[in-house]
Amino acid sequence: MTFARTARTRRARDPFRLAIATSRVAKISPALLALAIFLLVALLFTGLLTLPIAAADGRATVLHDAMFTAFSAVTVTGLVSVDTAEHWSFFGELVILLGIQIGGLGIITIALLLSRAVTRSFGVQVRIFAQQGIGASKLGEVQSLLRIVILTTLVLEGVLALVLIPRFIIVEGSFLRGTWDGIFYAVSAFNNAGFAPNPGGIMAYDGDLWITIPVMVGVFVGSLGFPVFLVLMMSRHHWRTWSLHAKLTLTTTTVFLVLGALTWMVLEWSNTDTIGGMTVGEKIYHALFASTMMRSGGFSLTDYGESSPVTLLVTDALMFVGGGSASTAGGIKVTTIAILFLAIVAEAKGDKNVMIFGRTIPQGALRVAISVTFLGATLVLVATGLIMLVSDAPLDRILFEVISAFATCGLSVGLTEELHPAGLYVLTALMFAGRIGPIGLASALAVRRRNLLFRYPDERPVIG
Template sequence: MAGSKNTHGGPDRGPDGPGPRDDVGGLRSVGAALADWWRRAPSPRPHHLLPELTKRSPAQVALLIFLAAAAGFTALLSLPIAAADGRATPLHDSLFTAVSAITVTGLVTVDTATHWSFFGQVVILVGIQVGGLGIVTIALLLARVVTRQLGVRSKLFAQQSIGTSKLGEVGTLLRIVVLTTLTIELVLAVVLIPRFIMVEESWSEGLWHGLFYAISSFNNAGFVLNKGGLGRFDGDPFILVPIMVGVFVGSFGFPVFLTLLNRRLDYKRWTLHTKLTLTVTTILLVIGAVLWGALEWSNDETIGKLSVGDKVFHALFASTMMRSGGFSLTDVGDSHPVTLLATDALMFVGGGSASTAGGIKVVTLAVLLLAIVAEARGDRHVTVFSRRIPSDTLRVAISVTFLGATLVLTATALLMSVSDAPLDRILFEAISAFATCGLSVGLSEELEPFGKYVLAALMLAGRVGPIGLAAALAIRQRNLLFTAPEERPIVG
């Protein structure tokens, strides 16, 4: 029939014999083939990308969620309603504040008490809560929603991040993480609100300040609602002590909470992680208080003019805050340079694993020190509390520490290129950002927009980088079918 299509794949025939190929029909065939391939492809479609990525790399999903949260809170803080004067906040300031909130850091470029409206402060508080629950919890909850059940890799990621030893416990652990967080924050709020009502002489302000500081302290965020910080409440133990307790407990981490919930005070049944975390945390608290108190004892700009009892309290408060809390009773910029250096070291260490604290974590430091002691003694294995630490744990600890040092070094170099501030001030601000601590010598407010973006990126990297690297290294285990010949290079 004239104009009919040759079903054997030959050229179409017109009324006068063979004719040119029908271009429209050919394009339709190609389009049909592409559509069929798109339907059959295992994972190129958008609604398949997230489940596949979740199964392949939970750490990458966590990073994506964190970036999305940063963008969302930046948009909210950029709204005119978020500022006290009703004008839109510049992007570099709104982004910096949003990142600081969701990474529970506490560094600011504008004064939280005066620049932001009540709406803006609520956005910051929600950001702190979201960040405090942690990228681990958020990523695993999303994986649960998308895939309906956690894959093996997601559960392995939870093992390393939350500290469970049984794959089937992950769903229960997520509920415990959320309930524990909200319960502790509620207890702190109940303690703080009555005192803030008395101080502020207002029910509404007292209620709001008590709730804000309860969440900010437990999440180690360091944000304050009072102009000039907590210095206004210097000498008031009913406010300062609960905040100290909240920061100290918040730095333990959920693996420690789980052990204490399940095994109470039965020290012999505690996990090695719990023993190391509590032991090293206590030691660093004492060392930090002694160092800070001794170095600042005669400094009239900080505690030199105070009584002995007040000096001791300030030293203990500073030691509690310098590893992650971010609150301060004195102007950090008035401290001696050697005090800033000691604070740098403690901030870099941070708090417990899978906690609201930042840094390389106290157990990482413990593993490195134990390895050094074992090497000095000539011991073949690293042992502590009658337990042997695997060699792969040591490799992860070295990797996390090296990553942290590299991030701080890179950020410091970038900040030096745009700031004329002394090196000790730049280094202090960089380490505070990486360790999500929040203590500041005032450099963040003085920086050009580029410097603020550098610190914002460092806060994100400091929050996501160590835990992401640790999870990636834990998941990517290869079984080699051969062993290379051994040869020792010269070290040292």
């Protein structure tokens, strides 16, 4: 009896010990807590996808395919090693959809929710972490902004689903199937996931503007980020009252969208395997759709495996940049590349400070931008080398797939479906690192600041 009581007492205390441990980690290292939570969520969905009920044929899916799909969903990437519509059952597609939804909210939101549930409050470190991650301008705004993030996500997804469902019901000829496809595409598009529940994916609806335009709009809006949503809701069209982040994000995103569409259209204009045989209007629309998806959308109306090497290279660059900070898009983010470009311009002009829109960008922001870019380039370089060891595919195809995985974009030349399991594990790790890397690094650098009591003499090394 005494032993049984002791065992029950220990089991009763376990949740409290876990809560205390989680509380301590949240106070000491919110970035580490977010990383651990995100990893556990991805592993949980991996386990669910290995269940026989998750596969259409009723047999357990091999680990590397289940893990790759689960991590692709939770990191809102969209790369697949097995066909989503043919391999997975309704339960499997439901697991994927839940993974996209949870992953779309982001590691910052998940960490904040757990921290709130366990500690009943947000510590200073957690608030600073959230301030960097989801764009709160003041530490006191974290809790209210957290509600806005969740509510905005659900509302925008709901509106997108209401637009898509009627058309899918007509196309599919089934109310249930049409409703499911509409909801799935709405969640997948807004979260920049790129997953499709139907055979052939979005290509099956090429030319159907009722479907492709809302999907394109959903991807574009989702790539802007919650800090931009907040500014637009509060200031609307009053440009002067917008934050610097909102101005940089919208300006840079628009520039990349237009330049990407023009470049892609010119390079593929005569390619009969993609848009060469289309009318001028169709070419323009496909170019705009392709450029939008390079933000991290992952949907494609053409086969990228048939694109020219130059087109793949341009797409690599745009995918690497990605979308807005604190958004569902991946990449190093448009604000990062904007700050680097402005720094180059300032250096070329001989200006001491980096200035734009009547504001001066702090040197600390430039250091973070350089760190994020260097981290991203290093991850891509290492992953490309590892994939080359297990694949005989050309370098341009490998690089395309690697950057798509890092940027959680989801565009593919079909390499993942034929890749060795070792290569899939490399891309799985890269998708995870790409999703938490830039955000986690920027947040961690914002939280960790040392005030040194000394300073060495200046000395400028030879550069260039």
